[in-house]
Amino acid sequence: MHITKEEDLRYIIGHAPAGVCILNADTLNIELINTHLLKLINKERENLLGKSYKEIFEVAKPDNETALNMAGTGQSSHDYKGTIIRVLNGKKEVTPATFVYCPVRSGKGKVSQIAVWILENSGEALNEELAAINEELAATNEEYAALNEELVTTNEELVETQDSLRRSEKLFRSIALNIPGSLIIVIDQDHRYVAIEGDIMEKMGYDRRDYEGKHPADISPERYEASRPLYERVMSGEKFSVERKAETGEFYLVHFVPLKNENGVVESGLIIALDITEIKQAEEKSAKLAAIVETSDDAIISKTLESVITSWNTSAQRMFGYTAEEMIGESIYKIIPEDRQDEEPHIISRLKSGDRVDHFETKRRTKDGRLLDLSLTISPIKDKQGNIIGVSKIARDITEKKQEEQRKNDFIGMVSHELKTPLTSLTAIIQAAHSKLRHNEDPFLSGAMEKANYQARRMATMINGFLNVSRLEAGKLLIEKQPFDLDQLLREILEETRLTVTTHSFSLEECDHIAVNADRDKISSVISNLISNAVKYSPKGSSIDIRCKINKETVIVSVKDDGMGIKSEDIGHIFERYYRIETSVTRHISGFGIGLYLSAEIIKRHGGDIWVESESTKGSIFYFSLPATKRK
Template identity: 50%
Template sequence: MDDIEQANQIISVQDELNSAYRMAEERSAVLSAIIDSSDDAIISKNLDGIVTSWNLSAERIFGYTASEMIGTSILRLIPEDRADEEPHILSRLRNGDRVDHFHTKRRRKDGQLVDVSLTISPVRNREGLIIGVSKIARDITAIKIAEEKSAILSAIITSSDDAIISKDLNSTITSWNASAQRIFGYSAEEMIGESILKLIPLDRHQEEPLILGKLKSGERVEHFETRRMTKWGTLIDVSLTISPIKDNAGNIIGLSKIARDITDKKLEEQRKNDFISIVSHELKTPLTSLRSYIQLALIKARERTDEFSTRLLTRAEVQTGKMSTMIHDFLNLSRLEEGKMTLSLSKFSLADLMKEVVLEAEILASSHQLVMDACPEVELLADRDKLGQVLTNLLSNAVKYSASGSRITIDCLVRDNQVEISFADQGLGIAEEDQRHLFERFYRVRQDQQQSHVSGFGIGLYLVSEILKLHGSEIRLQSRPGEGSVFSFSLALES
């Protein structure tokens, strides 16, 4: 071989070495970029546990910089109660084993513990000898928190006395808890994958699209009382609370339904309403007779100018009037709960009705100043008796919650083919919390020393609200504690 060939061979070998070197550099650069850009902490250490490399995510997760960690023991990250993990892992790695997804805790620079999932592999030299350890640590704190929350929610759902059901937007059931099986009779295997319509009576199938429409717009349906069908074909009364289920992007992907069996509650309410109705009817007849006797005795006492008897009988007449109103309220409540309250519509003068109500109230509330501006001569098409009950209840309510001698103002204002009627008092006023519940059945404003004398069952304003709803109206309230209250409503005028 001459010198030229030998030189060419040397050049060729050098080119191959340079090419291999460049490829090694490129691979090293790629690996370095991958390590630096990884969301996981990538750490290497020797067999004595001394850190030899530390990437940016290791700094982000554990708080230490590379200069703080390289050359120090990995034990710096390990809590005292887990110190035995390191020699155990090293022992496995010296045997050539790989440790995958080992869940544990590590300590940050600020002292906080983080949940991590470790994947640990041996690092070998060219001869295959293990010279170190490569560790990938993934922060799974958020996953652990989510798992704990999921476990708590799962325990709540499993132990709940209410049926908790989820379904997709096509009304197909996707989950079914133990109480759903107890209440409706079907097992989870029988219901998951089935339509929720399996539980809905035929005459109530229209409820499902109405509820879905509300929920798809992001609304929540609370305490919706209806009936559902069990596996045995019996109907039960239920109270439903239904909420949209959203994904991480806020898109509605399903519905969560909580169903409470209120059959016993409904039966109890029916018994109570029946009792109230029977008792009220039984009391009404003797009370009517008693009022008649008192009125006759009052006429005779006045004829004899017997002031003492007149005064006592007048008070007796007032009290029997209150009792008669109370019984009338209970009867109306019973009819309303049974769905039997109807309107008997007729045309009548609002001014005449207002005068009757105010004149009667002046007898019962002689210690108050009742001020009513002239009510416009307009005609209404409404139930005169029930509207009279509304006016009487609002006026008597203003009297009850106002101090003796204070003014109660009654206004009638006509605008836009409607008449607005209002009752303004100078009483105690009503707190915002009470206002939210004031028109609920049997709700009474919280008592304090100023109003401990006020009696009642908390049905007057409930009936006012319900009667006005039957007339296509609603009761409105403006009030502040210590500043009095204004109750008002509007009715369409008869054209």
């Protein structure tokens, strides 16, 4: 058996040939009493421990009090003469004795106890024995003090270790909480929970207070049965990861890491669960997007801001003839014709400013040298911080569409040209007949000729419109500018309109002496088209207002009606070729959707703008602007 120094001290005191008791320095209560002293006073140990020394030994003399006080302050007091009173066989005996008070210090030097030696006075030999015992007690006291010092040092090391453990635990919890979307668990060799932390702890059904220090089988047997094979694998030293999907739809990636000591023995297991729901959803979206890109009929190409191709789908290979291996890493200029090389820097510049390019019509060259007509939609590619890092381009082959439009324009131009000659002759005949029958007694003939003349003019206008569209597409629509008074042209058109249209009222806000340098016939057709549309799309009896004004160096003409108005989704398309608003009302209104398209092109070729302000059921105001000419 291993005997400590404190046990040695107790053994020496217990078997000393003199009476010994140990007192608490503060209370003077008896903490220890040996067998020899019990015999001297003839009392039981149980009746003495914890009792006051003064009460047991009837210490009341001043000298005895002084000796105790001196010992309490750290000074030894020897050879105090006194008596011991005991009751033996019913008789009270008084025995002379010598009392020795010796202070006992703790490891920090403080007097914590007082050792009292009580010796029967039996001569000089007893004194010598007392001196020997006293020396032995002093040596033992020194050993006891050394033991206390060791205990203090050990206690300080223990405190430091506990502080280190607390810091380590705090660091562990801090790390765990700062790993986004994580739960971290540490288990011991018996699968007992040592630590649990993480910002998804509650989300996954864990509560640290209910789990730490407990076995999972005591908390959730079903969950433990499902997890036990994994726990056994990690505690056997295997490092692995598994993926799990919760009943609520979240995805988790769980890492199992064995934690070994310096001897390579697995002491605990580290389990890290990471919420990867967003990653899985992003992967699914990416997979769907990749499938869409690969199955799209349009060529979908991505490139860097330096015009280097980074992706090339199957349709791009079919459209241009180059494989992905041939194009990825190459410059997009490889498929741009020489005469259109300046388009790329312009497009990149717009994208860098955050713009999107929609339906940009251009031409690109294939591997075999053919030119394709394409409609491009180009968008910036941004990272998570919103920085533009690349370009996405969707190219649609519109070669067939362009050829079809060209054939249609050629046909319209040819037919319109062929119709124009007989219509001119027919118009002349109708006008001559109308002139002769104007005063005829039969009102029917006069009215019929007037209506025939109006319809002939409408047909001529329509044919001229088709011819102008054909010429515009062929690049042969000539703009012959000359100075003229815009206000005079407005009055002429309005006077003519009032003669043929009696269902509406017209007003013109005078804008005298407004000069422009433009093609008078083309501007006339624009104004006539806007007034004609106002008549067609507004109810009978309503008013149509024509206004013009000068804004700095620009002339602005407007035509306002109180008609059906235009929906917001149609306004962006209203000036497109052949575009017509389809409603139950417009279905019965004649037209081919070329008037506004042709008007917009004419105004643009004059350096002006054309636009509309409208709301459904609240009427419309069409505007166009032209550069004004200063009068000399």
